Amino acid sequence: MVSSAEPSVTMRSWFVWFAGAGVYLLAVFNRSTLGVAGPDAMIKFGIGPGQLSVFVLLQVGVYAVMQIPAGLLVDRFGPRKVLLAAALTMGIGQLTFAFVPSYGLALLARGVLGCGDALTYVSVLRLLTSWFPGERYAMLASLSGFFGMVGNVLATVPLAMLLPVAGWGPSFATAAIICLVYALILVRPGTVTPPYLQLPLEQDPPTRTKNFDLRAMLRDVRDAATLTGGRLSFWVHFTTMSGSATFLLLWGFPYLTEALGYDRALASALLMLMVVVQLGLAVVFGWFMGSRPDLRMPLVIVTCLLNLLVWVTFTAWPDGRPPFPVVIAAITVMASGGPASAVAFMLARDYQPRQRLSTGTGYANAGGWTATALCSVAVGVVLDLAGARTGVAESYRWAFGTIALITALGLGRLLVWWLRSRRELLALQVSGGQGPVVVRRHRFDLPHSEHH
């Protein structure tokens, strides 16, 4: 459990948060660029929609795989250096992407970009822990998503305007240069903007800088992943955000246009609606989770049940074409998944010891993105298999059934680890200790165990 003294909020705290969240804005901007450049990419590389979707799968896969290494790096080098590495890596990846001539090299460049992206969010969350007291964490972690949304919008509107005017190379090179220039802000302590650049290392020194050996790292990962609160954080992230992320990043647009027959403008507007509702809910949930941490798990469970209902509805709807009001309701419910996933980071913050906090945060973040990769691949495979035998709408019913199954699996594991974590908290309270939240024994609680 986090035991060090709580930092107080100063102007520097806000500056640090803005500087870090700026890198996150760039990360989401970069990861969203193919959303608008997709048609141009198909022409430039001579590829079809299937090969285009490989870019998204690669991005999500690299992101998920890189989460634990990202956390290990933050624990050893501190968030500033890792954010610097993130901005540089994204810049290099995007610059390469701007000029490579072939699909294979473009995939490689996107992989590099994904590595930079993966370093960002865990670092920003670490800055929050170092610079703000615990009660602000939930709201600020949720509000950091706002920067992501701005990045998303910047990739959608200005980039869509720039692409036809400036062309592929200059447009992506501009994105790269912005990252590389931004990296200057993070470059050398004390030279550019002293308050931010000097203080993160003083305020929250990385404790493992000298302990950069493989065995210590594996031990950190094992300890982060076997801790009850750590395992709970993984399954919370896994279950809350994966269905909606799969819909938003990859399969929502083709479903709305091909299966439901909506025109492209309406489909884009519905996805944009989801992003806007996400932002609103991030503020509401952030406030709620910060003021009632004891109710954060009930919030997660209700969110997961509602999301499961969405996927079951899509799967069970007789002709695979639910009416418009049902689709709107489903999209609104889906938008709750991302904001509720912030509970996973609160759990990591509350349960993981400070010296491996970011490893634990990366482990939690890997949960949702692993599930997103799983859902994305499962939907694609089932669409391929079912598409040969039945109509498009019917194929999506089967395909979205896999998301229902993965969500149900996640919810089952989440409930198991929630009950185990409650058992530990109850035992701690009985022995006079205090956990991050106060719990009261209920009939559904597991009996007290000698092992805990």
Ligand SMILES: N[C@@H](Cc1c[nH]cn1)C(=O)NCC(=O)O
């Ligand atoms: N759970 C998301 C955050 C989120 C908030 N609203 C929608 N999504 C997450 O994992 N973020 C990490 C990232 O790098 O974007």
